[in-house]
Amino acid sequence: MKPTCQGPLNEPLSKASLSESPVVKFEVRDRPAIIKLDKVKVTLGQYQALEEVSLKIPEKSQTVIIGPNGAGKSTLVQTILGFLPYQGQVDFQPHKPRFGYVPQRLDFDRHMPITVTEFLALGLTAWPLWLGLSGKVKKSVLAGLELVRALELAAKPLGALSGGETQRVMLAAALMSKPEVLVLDEPATGVDINGEQLMCELLDGFKSDYTIVMVSHDLPTAKAHGDWVICLNRRVVAQGPPDRVFTPKILAATFGLHQGLELFSQEALV
Amino acid sequence: MEILNSIYDIFGLIYEPTFMRRSALAMALLCLSTSSAGVMVVNRRLAFFPDAVGHSVFAGVALALLFGFNLQLTVLGLSVLIGLTITFLARHSHLASDTIIGLVFSGAVALGLALVSREPQATSGLSRFFLGDVLTVDDGQILALAGLALLSFVFLFFLTNRLTLSCLVPKTKKNTWTDYLFGAYLALVVAISVQAVGVLLVTALLIAPAATGRVLSVSLRGMFWLALCSGLLAGQLGLWASSLPAINAAAGASVVLTNVLLFGLASLFRSLGPLR
Numbered sequence A: 001m002k003p004t005c006q007g008p009l010n011e012p013l014s015k016a017s018l019s020e021s022p023v024v025k026f027e028v029r030d031r032p033a034i035i036k037l038d039k040v041k042v043t044l045g046q047y048q049a050l051e052e053v054s055l056k057i058p059e060k061s062q063t064v065i066i067g068p069n070g071a072g073k074s075t076l077v078q079t080i081l082g083f084l085p086y087q088g089q090v091d092f093q094p095h096k097p098r099f100g101y102v103p104q105r106l107d108f109d110r111h112m113p114i115t116v117t118e119f120l121a122l123g124l125t126a127w128p129l130w131l132g133l134s135g136k137v138k139k140s141v142l143a144g145l146e147l148v149r150a151l152e153l154a155a156k157p158l159g160a161l162s163g164g165e166t167q168r169v170m171l172a173a174a175l176m177s178k179p180e181v182l183v184l185d186e187p188a189t190g191v192d193i194n195g196e197q198l199m200c201e202l203l204d205g206f207k208s209d210y211t212i213v214m215v216s217h218d219l220p221t222a223k224a225h226g227d228w229v230i231c232l233n234r235r236v237v238a239q240g241p242p243d244r245v246f247t248p249k250i251l252a253a254t255f256g257l258h259q260g261l262e263l264f265s266q267e268a269l270v
Numbered sequence B: 001m002e003i004l005n006s007i008y009d010i011f012g013l014i015y016e017p018t019f020m021r022r023s024a025l026a027m028a029l030l031c032l033s034t035s036s037a038g039v040m041v042v043n044r045r046l047a048f049f050p051d052a053v054g055h056s057v058f059a060g061v062a063l064a065l066l067f068g069f070n071l072q073l074t075v076l077g078l079s080v081l082i083g084l085t086i087t088f089l090a091r092h093s094h095l096a097s098d099t100i101i102g103l104v105f106s107g108a109v110a111l112g113l114a115l116v117s118r119e120p121q122a123t124s125g126l127s128r129f130f131l132g133d134v135l136t137v138d139d140g141q142i143l144a145l146a147g148l149a150l151l152s153f154v155f156l157f158f159l160t161n162r163l164t165l166s167c168l169v170p171k172t173k174k175n176t177w178t179d180y181l182f183g184a185y186l187a188l189v190v191a192i193s194v195q196a197v198g199v200l201l202v203t204a205l206l207i208a209p210a211a212t213g214r215v216l217s218v219s220l221r222g223m224f225w226l227a228l229c230s231g232l233l234a235g236q237l238g239l240w241a242s243s244l245p246a247i248n249a250a251a252g253a254s255v256v257l258t259n260v261l262l263f264g265l266a267s268l269f270r271s272l273g274p275l276r
Helices: A015-019 A073-080 A116-122 A135-147 A163-176 A193-206 A219-225 A248-255 A257-269 B002-011 B018-043 B049-067 B071-092 B097-118 B120-131 B139-168 B173-197 B199-216 B220-243 B251-272
Strands: A033-044 A047-058 A062-066 A087-092 A099-102 A181-185 A211-216 A228-232 A236-240
Touching (some): A047 A073, A047 A211, A047 A228, A047 A236, A062 A073, A062 A219, A073 A181, A099 A163, A116 A163, A116 B139, A135 A163, A193 A219, A211 A219, A236 A248, B002 B018, B018 B173, B018 B220, B018 B251, B049 B071, B049 B097, B049 B120, B049 B199, B071 B173, B097 B120, B120 B173, B139 B173, B139 B220, B173 B251, B199 B251, B220 B251
Parallel strands (some): A062 A211, A062 A228, A181 A211
Antiparallel strands (some): A033 A047, A033 A087
């Protein structure tokens, strides 16, 4: 079985430990929605990627969006971020939040000469890179890298990083923009086991500071990190706390019968 | 003009004839603009953009001659228009940007040919733009090149970070005006450099120094300064070589060959040396 993302100490998380999470002052479902979508439709080219999506993302929640490939998960977060045109309503409370976005992949020219420090400085200063970086900017960049335990990457070329390293750098970039909502698209995909473990630990550490919206097609990740789960398959199949959403019936409706059965057998083992 | 004369005196240490001193200065100013702009052209993968805009000057010249417009203004105006058109189409059409550049490129050439074929006497005005000649620049063109160099540094001072970020992270709506500004700026650089080295060689002047810089560096800062240095060096070396009696080749061609030679040496150095 694929190594899964679990708590900081790598203990299997029970349902009890999830609901007793110390940051949750009151039930997630009772918290006000920071983002609310009403009948949102998105068409990409000639393909309707999202059909009538209505959902809410509670404040300071760790919302996990799950669904099979092609369910429109990335489309959904890009719509929330304002990158895609849509029909319907997207509302933010009390105002449009500052987003920190970690994309699934950074598709860029890997031979482009730019160091990690230079890349992170791009978001901090308008002073052109070719004139060098001020001590203040360098200090902020190093502080950002320290947050994601990636200090050793500072002088490396961006194109020479592994998948996990790239994601940590992107996470640093997102955090350095002082976001209110942290959006992560498949943070554990294309990353080696150590990278995945590290990413999970980091996310657990940031839990109480931000509203986190995370895309995943991996159920154990969703179970370990989410306190609000949205099941998506081009429309919202279900949304709610994990213990309400992770039922064989809902999962079968989201992923198809096979996946639902698999989870059913896993639960039977527990 | 006092300043120009004292600069000519410096170049006078190398070159006897005044026209050579003048073209050395023109080449230096031109390379300042093209080498620095080239860094963005190479990193944004726009290598064929200068070609498309460069070829549109034919249509510009033909239009100016046919209708009696001011030649420079028409050429610059049409180039900027073509640059903005490519940027617009690349953003709003379903086609890949190389298809669009190819389309605009052929369209511009065809328009130029169509206009010229109606008005055969226009061809005489075209040769300057086709081959260019850095050896015949006058003080007015030197001032224009100095202005262009200044514009380049102002532009890159304010927009380097935005342009770099937009080729690294996914497209967002925010980049719209940066893209158009870059399209217009690059078109200006091309339209002015074409008159010094000609359409056939203008791409090389933009691409080669940046490619040399890119091969030799791991940081954007390094790439920028190496591109600038190699561009300036190749410009002066090429000009100097072309004036040697033993070589006696066209100045523009000699400069481009030197640029390509420097790139070759840089690649060789990289494949031998322990970079990265």
